[in-house]
Amino acid sequence: MAVIEEASSARRCLTVAQRAAQLARSMPLAALHICVDPAKLITAAEEYDIQRMRELEEGTAGERLARARHVFEGWASFSGAEVRWLEHVGAVESSLLAESKDAALIVIAQPHNLDSGDALHAAIFGSGRLVLFVPTEGALPTVLGDHMVIAWKPRTQARKTVMSALPWLQAAKRVTVVTVDENAAGQDCTEIIEMLQEHGISAEVRHGRTERGQHIALRLLSEAESIGADSIVMGAFRFGQIFEWVFGGVTHEVLRRTRLPVFMMH
Numbered sequence: 001m002a003v004i005e006e007a008s009s010a011r012r013c014l015t016v017a018q019r020a021a022q023l024a025r026s027m028p029l030a031a032l033h034i035c036v037d038p039a040k041l042i043t044a045a046e047e048y049d050i051q052r053m054r055e056l057e058e059g060t061a062g063e064r065l066a067r068a069r070h071v072f073e074g075w076a077s078f079s080g081a082e083v084r085w086l087e088h089v090g091a092v093e094s095s096l097l098a099e100s101k102d103a104a105l106i107v108i109a110q111p112h113n114l115d116s117g118d119a120l121h122a123a124i125f126g127s128g129r130l131v132l133f134v135p136t137e138g139a140l141p142t143v144l145g146d147h148m149v150i151a152w153k154p155r156t157q158a159r160k161t162v163m164s165a166l167p168w169l170q171a172a173k174r175v176t177v178v179t180v181d182e183n184a185a186g187q188d189c190t191e192i193i194e195m196l197q198e199h200g201i202s203a204e205v206r207h208g209r210t211e212r213g214q215h216i217a218l219r220l221l222s223e224a225e226s227i228g229a230d231s232i233v234m235g236a237f238r239f240g241q242i243f244e245w246v247f248g249g250v251t252h253e254v255l256r257r258t259r260l261p262v263f264m265m266h
Contacts (some may be wrong), residue, residue: 001103002083003096003123004213004264005116007067008159009136011110013073014083016134016261020142024167029076030084034095035061059115077156092118093126100127104167109134110255124236124266130164131236131264138259141230145173149229150203151220151254152192154184157235160193164235167266168198168263175203175228180219181210217253224260236264 002017014031021029033261058064063088076083088095096119099139100106106129111117123131134140148169152158169175175196176225189205196203206227210219224232237251254262 001100001105002029002107003119004031004033004068004072005064005111005118005119006109006113007064007071008112009116009134010068010071010074011141012136013107013109014072014081015136016132016140016144017105018079018081018083018229020105020107020132020168023145023171024104026082027167029081030086030103030140031073031084032086032088032096033065034099034115034119035065035087035089036092037130041130041183064115083171092101093122096122097126101131103129105130106131107132107134110136112136122252124264129265130161132193132257133258133262133264135255135258135260141260144168144261145172145230147176147227147229148175149173149224149232150175150192151175151232152189153177153235153236154191155235157237157266158192159195159235161263162195162237164199164265166262167232169201169229170199171194171200175201176229177203177205178208178220178223179206180208180216180223182207214239215250215253217250217257220250220254221258221260229260231261231263232258233263236266 002013002177003128004013017029021027027141070087088099106123106127108123109121111120145168148164177192181189187207193203206223208219208223210216
């Protein structure tokens with residue numbers, strides 16, 4: 001399911017979602033727009049006022065919906081993709097959870113407005129589904145699944161992500177497991193290699209080290225770029241979103257700086 005809250009990133013989000021659907025044995029594809037209409041919200045007065053203020057800059061909920069639908073229809077006509085269009089009027093979190101309960105993957109572009117930010121948060125922390133984050137800066141890779149990188153740490157989030165991403169990893173032409181700044185024990189990738197082998201996936205292993213003052217996220221992205229990866233698979237927000245935002249956690253920095261789509265799960 002591609003979540004389309006912003007017309008400006010809709011084509012990019014839909015394109016990556018289509019590639020993901022094709023890679024995973026042509027999974028059915030749907031596009032969802034959540035229409036946050038202040039007149040139909042049962043919420044705090046402050047939230048109602050925020051939504052009304054947005055209309056001055058972004059247009060009404062109906063206008064935002066019309067723009068997103070227009071981009072969707074143009075993309076669908078050009079691409080020839082078979083994709084269902086879904087609209088849901090209501091609060092972002094409850095609407096997304098209701099519509100995505102049967103989705104194998106939720107695809108969301110890097111957020112630049114309130115609704116898409118809320119949708120990304122709900123998808124990661126509330127849906128229990130694998131999320132595919134689509135960056136909006138720079139050129140996207142032209143393919144998905146030629147070379148996937150697994151950012152590995154022996155953590156619950158990473159294990160969950162890998163297991164949920166198996167349909168895509170199994171279809172990938174090449175998989176590389178990357179660790180960054182791990183000690184000798186952490187560099188032992190036996191667990192992930194055996195996990196992948198159990199599902200018919202062979203993988204290479206690559207160990208990276210940060211340079212002085214370099215963030216782990218930058219080293220990870222540099223490693224992925226240097227080997228020509230087209231996507232990253234990683235656990236998300238071990239310590240929570242607010243903690244990472246304040247202290248510059250790895251997930252926060254990867255999502256802020258990546259130019260590759262990122263499969264992730266909390």
